[in-house]
Amino acid sequence: MWRRVASLSSSISSSFLAQTASRLNTWESLTTGIAQQAKGVIAPKEKTPFITFVLGGPGSGKGTQCIKIVETFGFAHLSAGDLLRREIASKSADGAMILNTIKEGKIVPSQVTVQLIQKEMELSDNHKFLIDGFPRTEENRVSFERILPEWQSQIGVEPNVVLFFDCPEEEMVKRVLNRNEGRVDDNLETIKKRLTVFQALSLPVINYYSERGKLYTIKAIGTEDEIFEQVRPIFAAFENKIVLLVNFIECIITCNNGKGHPFKYPVELVHFCPGGSDRYEQTVG
Numbered sequence: 587m588w589r590r591v592a593s594l595s596s597s598i599s600s601s602f603l604a605q606t607a608s609r610l611n612t613w614e615s616l617t618t619g620i621a622q623q624a625k626g627v628i629a630p631k632e633k634t635p636f637i638t639f640v641l642g643g644p645g646s647g648k649g650t651q652c653i654k655i656v657e658t659f660g661f662a663h664l665s666a667g668d669l670l671r672r673e674i675a676s677k678s679a680d681g682a683m684i685l686n687t688i689k690e691g692k693i694v695p696s697q698v699t700v701q702l703i704q705k706e707m708e709l710s711d712n713h714k715f716l717i718d719g720f721p722r723t724e725e726n727r728v729s730f731e732r733i734l735p736e737w738q739s740q741i742g743v744e745p746n747v748v749l750f751f752d753c754p755e756e757e758m759v760k761r762v763l764n765r766n767e768g769r770v771d772d773n774l775e776t777i778k779k780r781l782t783v784f785q786a787l788s789l790p791v792i793n794y795y796s797e798r799g800k801l802y803t804i805k806a807i808g809t810e811d812e813i814f815e816q817v818r819p820i821f822a823a824f825e826n827k828i829v830l831l832v833n834f835i836e837c838i839i840t841c842n843n844g845k846g847h848p849f850k851y852p853v854e855l856v857h858f859c860p861g862g863s864d865r866y867e868q869t870v871g
């Protein structure tokens with residue numbers, strides 16, 4: 587049992603509540619079910635998109651790890667490469683251009699890729715997206731940001747998480763040459779070009795997100811399961827935060843209503859109340 591040993595309501599300003607509500611709105615997007623508990627506080631809106639970019643060189647294991655993330659955390663997986671290959675297979679107007687670009691290991695014009703991704707996102711029932719293999723260039727990144735204004739109020743112009751599968755070139759080449767999926771670009775000539783493009787055009791995107799504190803670098807060597815054990819805590823941490831925050835908000839409302847509440851997470855309270863005037867401590871029995 588927790589008992590309150592200092593006053594709570596006096597120190598909680600409206601700006602603090604607003605800030606907390608905004609944090610909840612972001613985290614809610616990862617664990618909407620749990621966050622439903624807080625509906626009384628924050629006006630329920632359309633579900634906030636939670637966007638993860640999955641980056642890394644060719645053969646670094648992006649697609650393989652995306653399957654595991656989908657299984658464990660219920661994301662929708664949008665592979666930019668798969669969407670482009672679907673365009674080729676459907677013999678769409680851009681199909682021939684896309685095929686040549688992929689064979690050459692170059693990057694398809696942003697407008698084409700962004701449109702495909704946007705369409706998939708709009709059609710999806712899910713609100714948690716893994717965007718695999720995109721953005722591959724700074725121009726890709728900026729083009730994607732341009733489609734976001736309609737969502738901007740909810741997520742800003744940036745993804746929530748950026749994963750970077752960091753893999754030695756030798757290992758990437760070996761994996762791609764053994765991939766055996768009949769891809770036109772899985773040959774030594776194309777992979778060499780793809781590696782050059784990755785260094786020149788994709789690394790700057792990765793650096794950009796690193797500077798903005800969004801990047802999670804995964805050492806992409808070892809077994810698939812070993813690599814996933816580096817990925818799992820990243821998403822698990824977002825889930826844990828929402829549980830703590832929802833409990834915290836519930837407590838604020840109840841305390842402000844003067845009804846009292848068993849407070850389960852004093853550490854989180856102190857964390858979010860840097861003034862530290864509100865103290866709860868555990869009592870026995």
Ligand SMILES: Nc1ncnc2c1ncn2[C@@H]1O[C@H](COP(=O)(O)OP(=O)(O)O)[C@@H](O)[C@H]1O
Binds near residue numbers: 643644645648813
């Ligand atoms: N940790 C790993 N160890 C060995 N091979 C792997 C590993 N992860 C993926 N692979 C294999 O390497 C190839 C490329 O993986 P993939 O997920 O398609 O990478 P990417 O999407 O980054 O190009 C596939 O054949 C896949 O089965």
Ligand SMILES: O=c1ccn([C@@H]2O[C@H](COP(=O)(O)OP(=O)(O)O)[C@@H](O)[C@H]2O)c(=O)[nH]1
Binds near residue numbers: 649722
């Ligand atoms: O946003 C993208 C994603 C992919 N591609 C093209 O599609 C190829 C294959 O991409 P995919 O992500 O499927 O390759 P992977 O890294 O998984 O091997 C790339 O080399 C590019 O030619 C592109 O132009 N833009």
Ligand SMILES: [Mg+2]
Binds near residue numbers: 665
């Ligand atoms: Mg892939």
